[in-house]
Amino acid sequence: MKKEPGSEREYLESYNHDQFKKMSVATDLLILTIEDDRLKVLMTKRSEYPFKGHWALPGVFVGMEETLEEAAVRGLKEEVNLENIYLEQLYTFGGVNRDPRLRVISVTYMALTPPEKLDFKAGNRVTEAKLIPVEEVIGGEIETAFDHREIIRYAKWRLKNKVEYTDIVFHFFPDMFTLPKLQKAYEIIAEKKVYKTNFRKKFMPVVTDTGLEDRSGGKRPSRYYCYRPEEKS
Amino acid sequence: MKKEPGSEREYLESYNHDQFKKMSVATDLLILTIEDDRLKVLMTKRSEYPFKGHWALPGVFVGMEETLEEAAVRGLKEEVNLENIYLEQLYTFGGVNRDPRLRVISVTYMALTPPEKLDFKAGNRVTEAKLIPVEEVIGGEIETAFDHREIIRYAKWRLKNKVEYTDIVFHFFPDMFTLPKLQKAYEIIAEKKVYKTNFRKKFMPVVTDTGLEDRSGGKRPSRYYCYRPEEKS
């Protein structure tokens, strides 16, 4: 078959080298939440080789007809039945031997949610899934599959940085929350104590008082606030 | 052929679905520099379909035996004969129809360099390459291939953010530089004027005076500084 140099056909063929055939692209999900005053990540126990019995991040392969973000959203829906939550691309990991079976490029996405919204027991999944404190993963107490320990360490680092100059803390809470709880979450992520006064000065401008109170504490009740329902016009 | 459920073999086969076969992974490079008081990006003129005659970012496909970063480093070496420069992963673009020929996931890397180190005329490249002001690309004055205009817009945004709270400005300069020039670069990237006094207060702690002077200005000479040769012990 005759080839026209520089033609579309020649290009299509040149890209079909065997070299580029066996790479797969996946999105791995870092579903993070705060529970019992600890930052936790959702992991699934592998029931198959390799790393059978180890814990891994949930993930899906990217289909030919979906974007990376669509794949991440699909994964969230399939694995934890979760929709409409905060999602951001974290980093792309492409080590050669990340997966001993085949070359997998993993585009990781970070999802933040209050623990109440997680529903990983239901659904049609067979594999075991649970929230694991990131400290236990990073500390090596948990047997972790692939390079997922590194990925989790990176996510924790990114979160720690962003919490100081953005409003991501709010994504760990439902519509209503109390400032003491918000502060506690902030301190866990930032890994440092802050003064009540300064914390409130910082976030008061972006929250609004609901008038409701949380009387579950036993002591003086704290007020419920909402995030930014009054955006300044 | 008999299959053992849960075996390694079954897994390998299940990942060989046609669905995951035709995706390619590339790294596109954003080689940024400051020249003539403008932020510029290196682009190459496409000599083939598609987007023939349009300008595109340099990039290489990721080989099976190299990591993403190794591919980026190789691309830098091949395209602009550049080594040992600042390189950071920017973002991964995975739109379905980014490339009309085949599905390409593009892991983009941002490289910063002084313009003197660029050597894209030499080498064995046949395609035309030149530095184009990012404003012209974003403004639509330049015919841009694929989604590269979006990528460049994102890089500019990221750079603008990082310049305020990191030391990336220094990567646009060789070992020695004057503070007025450094400030000018800062202002171009941050897209705002700053006061000399405050700029110096901010960066004086991380530079050291060489004693040398730049007498090319015609007026009062400015001193040459180095970046952090005196890291505090």
Added chain:
DNA sequence: ACAATAGTGTCTGTGAGACAGTATCGA
């Protein structure tokens, strides 16, 4: 009354913004 938690007032220090002033070059 008391312990415990929620919430406020205010002093201090740091660092950016603003601007006036001094220093050094060529012509």
Added chain:
DNA sequence: TCGATACTGTCTCACAGACACTATTGT
């Protein structure tokens, strides 16, 4: 001397850190 550029001193103001104080609950 003059214009232009390099460099410095210092006032102000916003904001985070620090800490003492008041307020409201259950027991």
